[in-house]
Amino acid sequence: MPFVTIDGQPLHYIDQGTGPAVLLAGSYLWDQAMWAPQIAALTQQYRVIAPDLWGHGQSGPLPQTTTSLDDIARQGLALLDHLDIECVTLVGLSVGGMWGARLALSAHGRINGLVLMDTYLGEEPEPTRDYYFSLLKQIEDAGVITPQLLDIIVPIFFHPDIDQKSALYQDFRASLAALPADRLLQSIVPMGRITFGRADLLPRLHELNADTTLLMCGDQDQPRPPAETREMAELIGCPYVLVPEAGHISNLENARFVTEALLEFLAQRN
Known part of the structure; x- marks a missing residue:
């Protein structure tokens, strides 16, 4: 499995397939x-790179110098440089769209297409920011994501009618329950605070290229409701698509729909 050291920590990523880079x-x-x-x-036609966020998967802990999503975007650009990917x-x-949009704004010439899914580029509304910060504080104090917190956090990611006995739901719950204290304290909690304490990017959305941007959102996304996607699409002047029967992790809850939409979008870009 490939790694690259960025800001003193090992970032894990996959790099599969050949063709235009995604x-x-x-x-x-x-x-x-x-x-x-x-x-x-996608790897049937494209070179696909997918990094693990700091403290997630096999990546190392959040670098101490990382204090904002702009830093995450800069690190994403460093990964592209390491791989000699020009475009x-x-x-x-979600947060991938939050830092991805920042990368697109800071390096226009490196991005030939941008798909923002189940994300919001404005600042977190104060009530939900305070609520998420309170959950993060509870995780920090406990050093574990307790069963009570799992009951709150896990459903946020899925549409309301998901079968909670399904493998998708149960595997995600188990992965959160297994996170060790050092990873929670060094990476997960601070990354959450960076995400939910992000700055407002809405005033800059007109700088994105409307002709090469697409927004997508699960039609039952709870943390990032479709109204936010519509708001951003209007500011950018680009199209948006609602993913039927999907919540926040729309690419897994309706994988076929999302995959077909991405393939169509990529075919237009390459």
Whole structure:
């Protein structure tokens, strides 16, 4: 498995397939395996790179110098430089979209297509920011994601009617329950605070290229409701697509729909 040292820490990523490059940037609390259905399809025609966020999957802890999503975007650009990738289509879901958009704004010439999924580039609304910060404080104090916190956190990522006995739901719950204290304290909690304490990027959305940008959102996404996607699409002037019967992790809850939409978008870009 390939690693690259960035800001003094090992960043893990996968690099599979050949062809035009696609960078998949995933959600907070998920590793690159969340993209498995898309990787299987896209690698037939494209070179797919999917990093693990700091403290997630096999990546090392959050570098101490990392204090904002701009830092995460800079590190993403360093990964592209390491791989000698001059131009890439970036697909970012949730926090992946938050830092992915920052990368696109800071390095216009490196991004030939941008798909922002189940994400929001404005600042976190104060009530939800305070709520998420309170959950992070409870995790920090406990040194573990307790069963009570799992009951709160896990459903956030899925549409309300998901079968809680399904492998998708139970595997995610088990992965969170297994996170060790050092990883929670060094990476997961501070990464959460960076994500939910992010600065407002809405005033800069007009700088994104509307002709090469697509927004997608699960039609039942709870933390990032479709209204936010519509707001951003209007500011950018680009199209948006709602993913039917899907919540926040729309690429897994309706993998076929998302994969087909991405393949269509990529075919237009390359």
